[in-house]
Amino acid sequence: MASVAWTNIGELATADSSMGEGVLGLLTDAAVVAEDGVITWVGPAASCPAADEMVDVGGAAVIPGFVDAHTHPVFAGERSAEFAARMTGTPYAAGGIRTTVAATRAASDDALRANAERLAAEALRQGTTTLEAKSGYGLTVFDEARSLVAASAVTDETTFLGAHVVPEEYAERPDDYVALVAGEMLQACAPHARWADVFVERGAFDVDQGRTILSAARDAGLGLRVHGNQLGFGGGVSLAVEMGAASVDHCTHLTDDDIEALAGSNTVATLVPGAEFSTRSTYAPARRLWDAGVTVAIASDCNPGSSFTTSMPLMIALAVREMGLSPAEAVWAATAGGAASLRRDDVGVIAVGRRAHLVALDAPSYVHLAYRPGVPLVAHVWRS
């Protein structure tokens, strides 16, 4: 492949406010040119340079490919019966993860990889061009390492989540499990992971346990992420800020101090409205976070227990309906915000030097992603 030009873009959402109108940096009647998969030119369609291949998008809206910075696609089995029970009265609890752990341990490497590939392909069809993928349903040295190998088949953004929950065999001696995660398991997994993550929550790991694991992971050269403040108030956010984590995810229950700490940090708040939808939770205070100056991302949290969706368009609709973001802010959070959550400066924005990951919508404007909830609007996806 040499050069490609996308022309006749009715509305181009660059996700860079310096390039056009509003937070999404909107341009109308625009064009984009890329060479060898990297954007080399963005501007008015009328002055688009020639390219080897010309793609006329027919006046459609074009946005950056979604950056889904929080998914758990490596697992076996499903939990639709648990979901149905929860919807008729049984509350969500982190312990349900253990059901999937048993199925995952029993599955072959091929089955784990096939499941991750199936979900990554499903996500790509819906416009997700960059995907973070966690382990966390193996919870042994062997099963976490092979989970990360499976994750590596679909993305470079792999995350070691041995500290997802304490497995049943360690229920009576959780500190031994923490030592395993921070020791032998980390050593086995670090070669296959870019990130480490800890679920800091009642029923999972406390702040001191989280700090032990994240410190060891940092020493092993991994970037840090935290699951925090999902099921109640707690120390996940403050631990993430203290450790300089790239992201703290969920953030459903935040104090004013949590928001202030995030605003003064480089830690992104990655919100996961799908989990709040599917567990019938309250929603994270995205409006307050945004107004406080926190960098906000939204992600799918795709997993078989609390959020079995890959749909970033639905995440956008929920962020608008339930979290008080404007459609423009929600699309920014699903693209540029996701890139910030993964500390990536090569995706999530349509600008010179970034990868040409583009999504054309069957709609005249990005607003339709929230205005037309549930409708498959992703018409074409280009991921060079």
Place this chain on the structure above:
Amino acid sequence: MASVAWTNIGELATADSSMGEGVLGLLTDAAVVAEDGVITWVGPAASCPAADEMVDVGGAAVIPGFVDAHTHPVFAGERSAEFAARMTGTPYAAGGIRTTVAATRAASDDALRANAERLAAEALRQGTTTLEAKSGYGLTVFDEARSLVAASAVTDETTFLGAHVVPEEYAERPDDYVALVAGEMLQACAPHARWADVFVERGAFDVDQGRTILSAARDAGLGLRVHGNQLGFGGGVSLAVEMGAASVDHCTHLTDDDIEALAGSNTVATLVPGAEFSTRSTYAPARRLWDAGVTVAIASDCNPGSSFTTSMPLMIALAVREMGLSPAEAVWAATAGGAASLRRDDVGVIAVGRRAHLVALDAPSYVHLAYRPGVPLVAHVWRS
């Protein structure tokens, strides 16, 4: 076409409780046979009779095609800017309809039909095999009649909704508009419509005006439907029951008396969670209605102002998450319930004598429609 057999159905949701387990009448390892588009046999895959064409659905779940009993697909223009403003603080008001009325009057017959066809095709791809379609953005004798001609291009379930809102030119003399709707407009429209509908709501029509129009429509041979109790408590439900309407739609704000009246009637409560999602309204009390013995349908209310979606899968997910229906009840309401709302005994259920309108899911169970929100799970649609 002669006979077709669908075999290797992992889970068949018939939507007839007499045929299998639960409200959806579930069968496992099932098959369905149809001749000339009408179902002639339903039973275990192992004893499936031979047919001219054999379709192996690969163990997937199969459900009846959705029956979307409330849509407004005949219009021109869109209102994404109004939507974005509403999501950042401007409340929904019925008067916004007038924006679409102006665009619709200015549009050609071909443009109106093309818009309806585009939305019907979009709905079909998402599993909707029977669609009701209303007029209501013309609001002149000429424009209502041609709107119904456009609606007739996509469905036989056409509904005359001249009484959608009082157009601006009649704002000072609404009773003259009621007389027009019940007189000349009805006469022009009745040949193209199966149903008549009235929007009984503050800002639209009161109960006496609604009764006048519905009485005239009944005399003209049309079946009756009512938009009621959407924006507040009111007389829409009681008028629908009094008139023997097939359905009263929205039902967001109901008194105990309203629910009791519905339970003692043949009027279906057609709930439209998409409108409640996109106007940030409270949700209709589906759980209370169902438990009181009311027949409940769910529909998309597809329209450019308050619910611009054709996604029955998302309506199911919302009915479960927000309205307290179980996944089985929600799927029933989207299929058999929709058929009841349209007083149809030939669609909405997979049983001998019904049309072979089948949907195969990219999932092992109908539960996934709620468990996997936003994910396009409709793999194949058959509408004979």
